Amino acid sequence: MDASQRPEMTEHQKQQLQFQLFQDSLPKVNEIVYRMLLNEAIPMAVNVQDRLSEESGGHEDNETEQGLEQDLDAKLTFDPLKDHVPSHKLLQKYLTADEEYQNKVDERLNNIGFLLGQKLSQLLIFSNNPSLNFRDMDLLAVMKFVCRDVWRQLFGKQIDNLKTNHRGTFYLLDNNYKPVESFALDEDMSQEEQTLIEPYLEIPCGVIRGVLDSLGFQEKGQVICTASITSDRESQKTGSSASSRAVLFNVQINPDR
Amino acid sequence: MALYSFWIFDRHCNCIFDREWTLKTNPSSGTTNSKLNEDTAKLLYGMVFSLRSISQKLGSKGSFNEIRTIATGKYRAHILCTASGLWFILLSDLGQEDLSQVLRYLYSEIYVKTVVYNWLSPVDFADSPNERRGQGFRKIRNRQFLLAVEKFLGPMVN
Numbered sequence: 001m002d003a004s005q006r007p008e009m010t011e012h013q014k015q016q017l018q019f020q021l022f023q024d025s026l027p028k029v030n031e032i033v034y035r036m037l038l039n040e041a042i043p044m045a046v047n048v049q050d051r052l053s054e055e056s057g058g059h060e061d062n063e064t065e066q067g068l069e070q071d072l073d074a075k076l077t078f079d080p081l082k083d084h085v086p087s088h089k090l091l092q093k094y095l096t097a098d099e100e101y102q103n104k105v106d107e108r109l110n111n112i113g114f115l116l117g118q119k120l121s122q123l124l125i126f127s128n129n130p131s132l133n134f135r136d137m138d139l140l141a142v143m144k145f146v147c148r149d150v151w152r153q154l155f156g157k158q159i160d161n162l163k164t165n166h167r168g169t170f171y172l173l174d175n176n177y178k179p180v181e182s183f184a185l186d187e188d189m190s191q192e193e194q195t196l197i198e199p200y201l202e203i204p205c206g207v208i209r210g211v212l213d214s215l216g217f218q219e220k221g222q223v224i225c226t227a228s229i230t231s232d233r234e235s236q237k238t239g240s241s242a243s244s245r246a247v248l249f250n251v252q253i254n255p256d257r
Numbered sequence: 258m259a260l261y262s263f264w265i266f267d268r269h270c271n272c273i274f275d276r277e278w279t280l281k282t283n284p285s286s287g288t289t290n291s292k293l294n295e296d297t298a299k300l301l302y303g304m305v306f307s308l309r310s311i312s313q314k315l316g317s318k319g320s321f322n323e324i325r326t327i328a329t330g331k332y333r334a335h336i337l338c339t340a341s342g343l344w345f346i347l348l349s350d351l352g353q354e355d356l357s358q359v360l361r362y363l364y365s366e367i368y369v370k371t372v373v374y375n376w377l378s379p380v381d382f383a384d385s386p387n388e389r390r391g392q393g394f395r396k397i398r399n400r401q402f403l404l405a406v407e408k409f410l411g412p413m414v415n
Contacts, residue, residue: 039376088379182374184401196377 031156039179042199043087045108046094049101091196106202113206114213117150121211124149139253142215143170150211154204155179172208172249173230177201180245194229201227201247208251217253224252260414261332261348262287263406264301265368268342269383271393272298276406284411289403290396299391305336305346325357335360343368359413367409371402 009017085093094105124145147159151174161173180200185193205225212223227249259281265274275294280286288294309324316322327334333353337345337360345360345368372378382395397403 036374043376086379086381087376091377182371182401183377184371184375184399185377186398187400187403193377 035179038203039200040087041112041203042094042105042109043090045105045112045199046090047085049105049108050090050093053101094199095192095195102199106199109199109202110206110209113203113208114210115206116203117207117210117212118214119210120150120153120207121214124153139168140164140166142212143172143251145215146208146211147172150207154207168253168255170249170251170253172251174247174249177245177247197229197245201229201249205249208249212253222254224254226250258353258413258415259350260410261350263348263363263410264298264344264346265397266298266302266344266346267382267393269381269389269393270302270391271383271388271395272302273382273393273395274397274402276410278414281415284414285407290398301334301346302344302391305334305344309336309338326355337361337364339364363406363409367402367405371399371405372397375399375401 094102097105143162143164147162151157151159155174155178157176157178159172160175161171163171163173180197183193183197183200185196205227208225209223217223227247230246230248260278262275262277264272264276267273272295274290275298276287276289277291277294278284278287304327305324308327312322312324323338324336326336328351331351332348333351335347335349335353335356337357339345343364345363347356347360349356373380378397378399379395382397383389383393384395388395
């Protein structure tokens with residue numbers, strides 16, 4: 001910008017320019033890619049679990065020269081599509097697997113969410129308000145932070161409804177849970193679809209756990225977070241088959257002992 | 258304005274979705290993903306394929322000459338070919354000059370949002386190698402896609 005133009009700008013324009021510069025300087029990432037990455041975590045967890053159980057299944061190592069050669073061959077050639085399984089097939093695998101397997105996948109996802117939550121809270125507190133003192137805040141304020149800032153950062157919206165009994169139990173209701181917004185299997189909503197959506201709720205559960213962990217609720221088992229799909233009340237009224245799914249997060253925080 | 262039918266073909270020459278309306282007055286009439294339409298689908302595919310290759314040969318070298326509409330004495334076919342090899346085809350009466358906006362919407366707002374973003378549904382509808390030569394039988398059956406198509410194209414049928 002020319003120096004000669006500068007005096008002609010009003011105060012308001014200057015502020016606008018400054019705000020624009022600030023906006024441009026913020027790190028940006030494509031929203032679609034981010035959402036896809038977040039969704040892809042579930043097939044990935046299934047795949048990891050699959051490979052682990054394959055390896056522990058015990059394949060014998062043959063120590064012969066030929067075996068070594070083959071081994072070397074396998075290590076030197078790289079074929080990205082060799083054991084490639086499409087995501088929807090991995091999800092089908094999750095559907096047909098037994099409960100122990102499903103629980104292991106869920107736990108893996110929960111841990112991913114936990115780490116994400118820990119880091120996210122550091123970032124949010126730093127970028128939003130570094131002087132915020134969480135020590136003096138009560139539990140409700142902390143949960144409000146989860147509902148507002150954390151959710152907005154993760155899913156681009158706030159939690160729709162927060163309920164509490166003031167004794168450490170919180171209900172967080174999200175009327176339109178974004179990641180599974182466009183998920184549908186067949187003509188009718190089925191039990192299978194419900195089962196397939198459930199692992200998608202593990203990551204936010206972990207995130208809530210992680211955020212609370214970094215805000216001082218660190219004891220093991222102090223925070224219990226579960227999530228369930230509830231049928232959307234509004235869509236039941238209109239009678240249309242819901243395109244948005246309501247998810248209820250149930251957070252139980254035990255007081256300090 | 259009248260629409261007669263709507264088709265989607267994938268890059269393996271398979272018809273992955275078809276919707277045919279039979280009564281002008283009733284947008285919910287007709288068939289969806291019908292077995293009876295298999296032969297019609299193949300004929301339609303062949304017609305578009307041949308005319309598409311002609312149009313590409315007649316275009317000057319290096320230029321992009323994609324077919325948009327084919328008009329016959331009775332109807333007009335509107336075609337959208339995507340870079341990933343999907344074909345969206347709408348058959349309408351002769352009154353419609355250009356439905357490319359409609360096709361673009363069907364692709365970007367309906368197909369992408371309900372099939373591509375949907376982790377439960379496959380993106381490539383040919384599962385095994387022997388389904389890749391036009392022998393595939395899989396169709397888009399997911400609820401949200403069917404609903405969105407009905408909702409968007411329904412008012413344009415009569």
